[in-house]
Amino acid sequence: xxxxxxxxxxxxxxxxxxxxxxxxxxxxxxxxxxxxxxxxxxxxxxxxxxxxxxxxxxxxxxxxxxxxxxxxxxxxxxxxxxxxxxxxxxxxxxxxxxxxxxxxxxxxxxxxxxxxxxxxxxxxxxxxxxxxxxxx
Numbered sequence: 429x430x431x432x433x434x435x436x437x438x439x440x441x442x443x444x445x446x447x448x449x450x451x452x453x454x455x456x457x458x459x460x461x462x463x464x465x466x467x468x469x470x471x472x473x474x475x476x477x478x479x480x481x482x483x484x485x486x487x488x489x490x491x492x493x494x495x496x497x498x499x500x501x502x503x504x505x506x507x508x509x510x511x512x513x514x515x516x517x518x519x520x521x522x523x524x525x526x527x528x529x530x531x532x533x534x535x536x537x538x539x540x541x542x543x544x545x546x547x548x549x550x551x552x553x554x555x556x557x558x559x560x561x562x563x564x
Contacts, residue, residue, distance in 0.1 A: 434464040434554060435483055439475045439498060440490035440518075446470070449488050449518060452541035458551035472496045479505055484513050486554055488537070491519040491528070499524075499531035506532040514553045 436453070440446045446468045456463050467484065469475055478484055487505070489498025502515045514534040518541070519525065528536040535553050537546050 434461060434485045435467055436464050436550070437467045437469060437475065437478050437484045437487040439469050439472075439487065439493060439501070441470050441493045442490070443468075443470065445490050445492075445518075448539075448541060449490075449537075449546070452537075452543045452546035453488070453550050454543065454547050457547040457554070461551055461554055472501060475501060475505075479509055479513070485557075486514050486516065486550065488516045488518060488550070489533075491517045491524060499527050499533070502528075502531040502533045514557050516550060516553060 438446045438449050440449070450466050450468070453464075467478055469478060475487070475489070479487065489502055491498040493501075498517045502517055505515060506512050515532075516535045516537055517528045517531055517533040518537040518539060519528060520539050522538050525536050525538070534556075535549050537549060
């Protein structure tokens with residue numbers, strides 16, 4: 429893997445939610461992935477700017493964000509950005525996981541975040557996108 433750090437965008441209108449996500453995932457979600465840098469944003473316009481600019485390897489979106497939630501934003505990004513980076517949506521209730529399917533998210537985190545599960549989920553998504561698809 430290259431020495432360039434992985435960049436993870438974290439979106440929520442609430443700074444404490446962003447902090448919870450960053451703390452749960454950690455600076456090094458898995459030993460084989462190296463350290464990550466976080467780009468924390470609190471507004472949809474900032475998400476769109478960062479995603480359009482490029483250089484984001486994964487986005488974690490708060491499904492409860494206001495006024496636009498992470499699930500609707502995920503669906504918009506997946507439909508509008510060619511080669512959209514993987515997206516993980518954080519939801520408050522396990523019952524909301526079906527909405528994440530509609531949102532086209534690559535994975536779901538459920539609050540309260542378990543640091544082991546959050547880091548493992550992010551690591552799995554990053555690994556799955558780092559490997560080239562095998563056609564046969």
